[in-house]
Amino acid sequence: MAMTENCFDRVYRQLQVLVAEWSAGMLPDGADQMVRFLPDLFRLLRRVAYDMEMPGVDRRLAAAAVLYIADPNDFLPDTDEQSARRRLDDLWVAFTAFFLLIQSGAVSRLESHWRSEIPFRELLECRQLLAGLSDALPPRILQMVNQYLGD
Incomplete structure (x- = not known):
């Protein structure tokens, strides 16, 4: 029996397509390298x-970021799923959540969850x-995503 895609x-697949089809120079400073x-x-x-060994506050932050990125109707709607520019807020949420998790001291645990050919240090x-990415977001959107993350 074949498993259905959740x-x-x-x-995740849509984000992979976005990265594969995106061409350098389309995004503002820093975002080109981050996408x-x-x-x-x-x-x-x-x-x-889903990592029960992580503190609850960290798991909730990660879950909030995942839900935000997955929802096409967020503060900067992903009207065109292939448009990298419409994903700038998602990029901000993902990296801000990640660096907040780093600040909580979970570096080695986060590294154990990293599944990529790109080295974790990068x-x-x-x-x-x-x-540079924060400068590219409209101020109101930046304020809302920061509030969403509890900043």
Whole structure:
């Protein structure tokens, strides 16, 4: 009996297509380099949300980020699933949640959930690019996603 694809697998696949079809130079400073991490970062956050060894507050943060990214009707609606520019808020949520989890001291645990050909250290190096991404988001959207994450 074949397994059916769940909504999270579908979102992961859509994010992979987005990265594969996206061409460099379309996104603002930093986002070009960060977007390639989005599918695997989505998967990492999903794994953290179900990791019972992680603190509850970390699991809830990861779950909130996963739900935000999966919902096409978020604060910056993903009207065209293939448009990287419409995913800037998702990129912000994913990386902000990830770096909040890093601050909680769960680096080795997060690394154990990283399933990618891209080295984990390259993901950590994206921290300095987050400021450029925040400049690319409309101020009201940035305020709402920060409130959503409890910032």
